[in-house]
Each structure stands twice: as structure tokens, then as C-alpha cells.
Amino acid sequence: MNAESPIGLFDSGVGGLTVFREVSRILPRERLIYLADTARVPYGNRSKETIIRYTLETIPFWEEQNIKLLIVACHTASSHALTLLQENLSIPVIGVIQSGVQKILATTTRGPIGIFATKSTIESGVYQTAISAERPDIQLFSVECPLFVPLVEEGFLNHPATTLIAEHYLQHLQDQHLETALLACTHYPLIRLVIQSVLGSSVALIESAEPTAIAAKTYLEKNNLLNTSFPSNPEFYVTDAPEKFVKLAKYFLSQEVFSLKKIRIQEMIAPCLKNAFS
Amino acid sequence: MNAESPIGLFDSGVGGLTVFREVSRILPRERLIYLADTARVPYGNRSKETIIRYTLETIPFWEEQNIKLLIVACHTASSHALTLLQENLSIPVIGVIQSGVQKILATTTRGPIGIFATKSTIESGVYQTAISAERPDIQLFSVECPLFVPLVEEGFLNHPATTLIAEHYLQHLQDQHLETALLACTHYPLIRLVIQSVLGSSVALIESAEPTAIAAKTYLEKNNLLNTSFPSNPEFYVTDAPEKFVKLAKYFLSQEVFSLKKIRIQEMIAPCLKNAFS
Numbered sequence: 140m141n142a143e144s145p146i147g148l149f150d151s152g153v154g155g156l157t158v159f160r161e162v163s164r165i166l167p168r169e170r171l172i173y174l175a176d177t178a179r180v181p182y183g184n185r186s187k188e189t190i191i192r193y194t195l196e197t198i199p200f201w202e203e204q205n206i207k208l209l210i211v212a213c214h215t216a217s218s219h220a221l222t223l224l225q226e227n228l229s230i231p232v233i234g235v236i237q238s239g240v241q242k243i244l245a246t247t248t249r250g251p252i253g254i255f256a257t258k259s260t261i262e263s264g265v266y267q268t269a270i271s272a273e274r275p276d277i278q279l280f281s282v283e284c285p286l287f288v289p290l291v292e293e294g295f296l297n298h299p300a301t302t303l304i305a306e307h308y309l310q311h312l313q314d315q316h317l318e319t320a321l322l323a324c325t326h327y328p329l330i331r332l333v334i335q336s337v338l339g340s341s342v343a344l345i346e347s348a349e350p351t352a353i354a355a356k357t358y359l360e361k362n363n364l365l366n367t368s369f370p371s372n373p374e375f376y377v378t379d380a381p382e383k384f385v386k387l388a389k390y391f392l393s394q395e396v397f398s399l400k401k402i403r404i405q406e407m408i409a410p411c412l413k414n415a416f417s
Numbered sequence: 418m419n420a421e422s423p424i425g426l427f428d429s430g431v432g433g434l435t436v437f438r439e440v441s442r443i444l445p446r447e448r449l450i451y452l453a454d455t456a457r458v459p460y461g462n463r464s465k466e467t468i469i470r471y472t473l474e475t476i477p478f479w480e481e482q483n484i485k486l487l488i489v490a491c492h493t494a495s496s497h498a499l500t501l502l503q504e505n506l507s508i509p510v511i512g513v514i515q516s517g518v519q520k521i522l523a524t525t526t527r528g529p530i531g532i533f534a535t536k537s538t539i540e541s542g543v544y545q546t547a548i549s550a551e552r553p554d555i556q557l558f559s560v561e562c563p564l565f566v567p568l569v570e571e572g573f574l575n576h577p578a579t580t581l582i583a584e585h586y587l588q589h590l591q592d593q594h595l596e597t598a599l600l601a602c603t604h605y606p607l608i609r610l611v612i613q614s615v616l617g618s619s620v621a622l623i624e625s626a627e628p629t630a631i632a633a634k635t636y637l638e639k640n641n642l643l644n645t646s647f648p649s650n651p652e653f654y655v656t657d658a659p660e661k662f663v664k665l666a667k668y669f670l671s672q673e674v675f676s677l678k679k680i681r682i683q684e685m686i687a688p689c690l691k692n693a694f695s
Contacts, residue, residue: 178467179457184570186658189456289567292462300581307576380464406684 144207145170152180154325155212156391161352171373178379182215183257194220196407218263239347240269250277253320258283291326305337375399422485423448430458432603433490434669439630449651456657460493461535472498496541517625518547528555531598536561569604653677
């Protein structure tokens with residue numbers, strides 16, 4: 140690999156395009172390859188074991204793409220499988236957890252902090268552990284919001300039903316006087332206004348996409364891997380239903396999806412992976 | 418196989434338990450084996466090709482169980498993969514489509530008929546084709562209701578947000594004066610009251626679970642395969658997250674889930690199947 144090699148972005152579906160967008164903006168000369176595992180989306184309600192397996196099964200695809208860096212845009216996959224990906228892939232890998240944690244800690248003076256994420260991300264405890272390690276004095280409220288992903292996937296971005304469901308999940312936090320809250324799922328920024336309206340304007344909502352893109356830039360700079368050539372079009376890969384991806388992508392991106400291919404991710408047998416399925 | 422062999426029931430998730438319940442009621446002496454592909458649920462938004470692959474990959478499991486009949490409780494899998502299952506499995510297979518079609522035709526005098534289902538079931542056109550073949554004079558309104566499945570899976574059965582979403586999908590039918598409507602997804606009976614309130618009380622809502630159970634009974638009677646021995650407990654199998662299945666099952670069943678195992682469905686290579694992936 141060299142500076143002209145592409146950067147890979149992985150998500151279970153279209154949600155990771157919120158990260159793709161920021162990476163495109165902050166690193167406009169990089170060639171981006173985006174993979175969405177749409178045959179097995181959503182990851183957010185699945186078990187740790189299955190999320191690890193699905194994520195690690197993308198390894199042969201990434202090895203083949205000759206990428207210089209992989210960004211795991213999916214919070215659920217980052218929560219459960221980041222270390223295992225790093226151990227099993229010959230390419231540097233960054234997730235979205237650390238950047239989000241650093242950003243919210245930099246923004247929070249005394250808390251409390253809200254963490255809004257999928258069931259599986261909350262259950263992993265990664266945010267709770269990382270934030271408490273730095274600031275054990277700050278109170279945390281972790282909330283699973285499982286319906287936000289299908290609502291976004293179906294384009295119910297400003298629908299009154301989305302507000303009612305956001306109230307169902309978050310209204311009890313109104314009395315907790317949150318200082319900040321992390322939108323710890325790639326889909327949630329698309330209903331940011333709804334979430335803000337339920338929590339009130341005093342709560343600062345933090346997203347991971349921009350700090351993750353900045354972390355990617357920092358890594359490339361440090362390792363002399365910044366691409367200085369003329370920018371090329373991104374490539375998109377899905378494991379199912381490409382038409383639906385194109386249709387949904389317009390909610391996430393201002394650009395058209397030109398290059399899109401459907402691929403098959405092959406099942407991987409456990410013993411060929413280090414430390415997985417222990 | 419013989420009369421004491423079990424009956425298999427297949428669904429992508431917990432929705433098929435609405436069919437399981439009716440089969441238990443109408444055939445109380447039968448031993449039932451229920452398989453939910455929870456590692457890849459939901460099927461309803463996926464492509465035809467992927468639904469076929471996932472459904473056919475359960476064949477080795479069913480061959481091993483020595484069942485005397487397989488009921489495909491999932492409307493999406495029945496729509497796309499029933500014939501292929503019948504061609505590739507050495508066991509008789511019935512789906513939920515034909516029973517639902519017969520029931521709604523028997524209940525409808527002049528229409529119009531509403532068909533409410535997942536995106537993939539509607540796109541398959543099986544209901545439209547089957548009903549038009551019998552009664553080309555009856556007007557049909559087919560409506561995709563993709564958010565109903567996650568709403569039911571998350572237990573939002575009587576929530577005001579579910580009503581708002583049902584209004585979003587179905588309110589335009591109020592002017593069409595439907596005579597009947599088919600709840601053509603295993604999850605929808607759980608929000609039957611919400612759907613009825615949106616459509617108005619004059620619309621007769623039809624479910625496939627009971628007529629499918631009756632069709633199973635008729636098949637067993639005709640083939641001298643009715644079990645007359647003492648009833649035994651059902652067995653449940655899932656491909657992921659057994660705890661979540663047990664928790665959700667209580668919305669669908671009045672009995673506890675006692676015997677539950679997590680299994681792995683192995684990926685199947687296309688060439689060993691007849692007529693698939695053509």
C-alpha cells in the first residue's frame with residue numbers, strides 16, 4: 140500500500156454514509172471504498188458473537204482492496220469487533236468509539252452525559268468504560284434506541300411518529316439536566332433535530348463522524364500516507380439490494396452513488412481467526 | 418417419517434409464532450419444531466435472491482429433524498422460496514400464501530381487497546397474481562408496511578406512534594371502502610386493533626395463521642399422518658440471540674419457551690440446489 144491506496148469504510152448499512160460524508164469533506168483527495176453488509180443489516184440487535192463473525196468475514200474483501208486504512212463507521216461493529224479486526228487484518232483499523240469519546244469529554248465540563256445507541260452497543264459497555272476511565276465523576280445515562288435505525292432507513296426523518304418514539308426513549312432524561320449527549324449510532328444524526336427537540340436546546344449533541352474523519356487525517360499525516368493526487372470517484376459495495384441503497388443514500392449524501400457493486404461475503408470458519416469466538 | 422414425526426415451522430424471527438400458536442391449538446397432539454433465523458432477520462426488506470438463499474440454507478437442518486411436514490410461516494419466504502423448497506426438500510412443504518388467499522376469497526363478495534405485507538412480499542406479486550386468477554373483477558390495494566415488523570419486535574403494540582405509522586401507510590384506503598384486508602405478514606396480527614382503528618370497523622381483517630393450521634391438519638388427515646400419541650413439548654431453535662427470542666415470544670404465545678437452542682445455519686453453495694439462483 141502507499142499514499143495513493145484507497146481508504147475503506149465499513150458499515151452494516153447506509154448509516155455509515157454519515158461518516159463517509161465527513162471523510163470526503165476533510166480528506167477530499169482520498170479514494171474511498173465503502174462496504175455495506177446490507178444482506179445482514181441491522182447489526183444493532185444481534186449478539187456480540189454474531190456481530191464479531193459478520194465483521195471479521197469482511198476481512199478477505201478488505202485484503203483484496205489494497206486499502207491503506209480501514210474505518211469501521213458502524214458503532215455496533217466498532218464496539219464489539221475493533222480489536223479483533225486489528226489483530227486479524229494486515230491493515231491499520233480505526234473505529235468511531237475513541238473519537239466520539241474524546242469529543243464528548245472535550246465538550247463536557249461536569250455532565251451528566253447521555254449515550255444514545257443500539258442495544259448491542261449499549262450492552263458492550265465500551266462507552267461507559269471509556270468515559271468513566273477518564274472522568275469517573277461524570278454521571279452517565281446510556282439509552283438504547285432500537286427503533287431509530289428502521290425509522291431512518293424508512294425515511295421517517297421528520298415524521299410525528301419519530302418524535303413520539305424519541306419521547307418514549309428520551310423524555311425521562313429531561314429531569315436529568317444533561318450537559319451533552321453522544322449520538323452513538325451512525326443513523327442518529329439524521330434525526331438530530333427530533334432528538335434535540337425532545338431533550339431541549341440546552342443539551343449539546345455530539346456526533347462521531349467529524350472527529351473520526353479528523354483522526355483518519357491525523358493518522359495519514361503522521362505516516363506520510365496523505366493522497367496528493369487528483370481525487371477519484373468513490374466505490375460502493377453492498378451485499379444485497381443495491382437499488383434500495385441508492386435510494387436511501389440520497390438522505391445521507393449530497394452526491395450521487397455512481398459506482399455500486401453487489402458482492403457476496405463468504406462465511407468464515409472460526410479457527411482461521413486469531414482470538415475470535417473465545 | 419411417520420405419524421409420530423414432528424412438524425417443522427420456519428420463520429425469519431418471532432413473527433411465525435402467530436402461526437405456531439394456531440397449529441398448536443388445532444393440532445394439539447403434534448410435536449412442533451420451530452426455527453427462527455434471528456441472525457439474519459428481517460427478511461422483508463431483502464432481495465428475492467437473498468431470501469431464496471437464506472430459506473434454502475435451512476434444508477440440512479430440516480432433513481436432520483426427520484419432520485413429516487414443513488410449514489413456512491413467513492410470508493416473505495413463502496412468497497419467494499416455497500416452490501424451490503418443495504423442489505429441494507424430500508419433505509412436503511406448505512406455505513401461508515395459498516391458505517390466506519382462499520380465506521380472503523371466501524370472505525369477500527365484491528371487494529375491494531387490501532393486502533398489507535412487507536416490501537419484498539408485495540414486490541413478489543404472489544398475492545396479486547393468485548387473487549386476480551380467481552377473481553379478476555375484484556380491485557386490489559397492495560400496501561408495503563415495512564415499519565410494522567420492527568414496531569412489533571420492540572413491543573410497541575399499543576403505542577400512539579404505531580397508530581401514526583399505521584395512518585401513514587393505510588389512511589389513504591379509507592376512501593376506497595375496502596370490504597376485506599389480509600394481514601399478510603406474521604407480525605401484523607399483533608397490531609390488528611391498531612390497523613382496524615385506522616381502516617374503520619367495516620373492513621374485515623383476515624389472518625393466514627388459522628387457515629394454514631387447518632391446511633396442515635387436512636394434509637395430515639389425508640395422508641394418515643395425524644399424531645395420536647400423547648402430546649410432547651415443542652422445541653425452538655434460533656440462529657442468534659436466544660434471550661431476545663424468549664422475551665419477545667411472550668407477546669406471541671401464552672406458554673413459556675422451555676426448550677430453546679442456538680444453532681448455526683451453514684452457507685450453501687448454489688450448484689447443489691435445483692433451479693435456484695437462475
